[in-house]
Amino acid sequence: MIRWLLPLLLLASPALAEESIVSGLSQNRVSITADFDGSEILIYGAVKREAPVPKGSPLQVIVTVEGPSTPVIVRRKDRVAGIWINNAEVRVDSAPSFYAVATTGPLSDILSDTENLRHRVTIERAIRAVGITGEADQADAFVQAMLRVRSNEDRYRVLEGAVQLTDDTLFRTDVVLPSNLTEGEYTVRLFLLRDGKVVATQERVIRVRKEGLERFIFTMAHDQPLLYGLLSLVLAGIAGWAASAAFRLIR
Template sequence: MLVAVLVYLTTLLPVWAEDVVAGFSQDSISITTNFSGSEILIFGAVRREAPIARDTDLEVVVTVAGPSRPVTMRRKERFGGIWINRAFAHIDAAPTFYAVATSAPYRDAISSVSDVLYSISLPRAFRNVAGGADHASGFLEALARLRAEEGLYQINENSVDLREDTLFSTSIALPANLVEGDYLVRIFLTREGRVISAHENTIAVRKVGIERAAYRLANEQPLLYGFLALFIAIAVGWLVSALFRMIRA
């Protein structure tokens, strides 16, 4: 297997004269109390040291990955007249957000070998799937489906605008339910599905204002956060009760 990979990589050497120069419309995103989502424009150009004649088309693949978190998926089954959790699958690391954008149909833009080498497709982004389920793939499909419905997982084929094999751009929609952290953006140039150049950068997604203060308090001092939440709930209840008494009086 190692020999096959080395042979494959050596076939890429003649085309490394093409490289990526990329930029973002914003390199940080602030999550506030009224944050309703955002959109990031990813653009760039192909830098060449000299004109290169190619008989094959150049394609661009862009991925955006949020922080990974462990996930446990469970499936309810009817047992003795009640529904209980039976089969399960545990994923050590699943991206909280993942988007793939391509300039061509996915199968034309990236080969299966390059997908294995660079972990581009969504299934390659999952790490260490284990559990009591006979078919863990079913749980992965369920997780992908649920998060796709929330806008957290996206496969956007033919969404990268590539002009004259030089300039490219695409936009990625970021939903309101983003997880705070660094989002890794990777850009791949491919020919015949083989990666000839790769570029990566990060976008910082951070909570600000009251959202940031509450997040830090909940994570750094959970006991104090619990007492504060309880105090606020009691205070609001008392105020509402007092207001009703004033109205009735």
């Protein structure tokens, strides 16, 4: 009896995903050295299918790159008695140090609000700001101000149309990591979409780490702060003495 029921159960079970992602990165490790001025990452992949290409809405691809998240305090300066002072602040629970979104088309056209909420695709959804309304009036304006500042610093980017898709199968995009990177793991997420819905996802990781002199200074500052402070004072004194001696020689 069980032998006859097994095929029926298999037929009644949900079908396997018809489309999945096979992807790669040009590099999965970035070293920050003294002369580091940024890095360009090639993200590429293909769509693996268990069935013919579905008819109807064309395939869309979104690629996000997210840096380590940290709490952020956003302050507003107001002019009081002719002096600009910090008059209000909002604490954002967690904000990515870097976030880039690359797509095959306009985000508003290829991604539904429901899927955006579920997968936190856009920069606004990637920022978690819980309970900020009680800290200041118009708290959302503080978050928008942070978005503008980090966008101007090239740390937040929306690259609509930057993903190249060939024959609904092969895709690629280039994401430039800036020179002011935060050390840690950068999560790369890839999404396949049809009719505004995510049909397949995949994650990869890029590890960013300080190396050489940068690593030595970073480690000393965190593990031996007293020695780091004393060494900084000695170096500053030597630099000042050298500048004074050179000035006297010139005169």
